[in-house]
Amino acid sequence: MTKKSRTDKRSKSGAQTECPICKKMLRGAKGVKMHMDERHADQRANAQAGAK
Numbered sequence: 063m064t065k066k067s068r069t070d071k072r073s074k075s076g077a078q079t080e081c082p083i084c085k086k087m088l089r090g091a092k093g094v095k096m097h098m099d100e101r102h103a104d105q106r107a108n109a110q111a112g113a114k
């Protein structure tokens with residue numbers, strides 16, 4: 063098997079969403095949600111009114 067390390071598939075870069083907290087570019091709203099869960103779990107809870 064030939065493993066290509068530089069297989070950067072960047073054909074469609076239109077599904078990029080910016081994280082409102084750290085301004086990191088992520089892939090779609092789903093990516094942002096997952097990113098927030100890992101990086102901004104506490105801040106994400108804060109965004110939800112009446113989460114706690």
Ligand SMILES: [Zn+2]
Binds near residue numbers: 084086
């Ligand atoms: Zn972020």
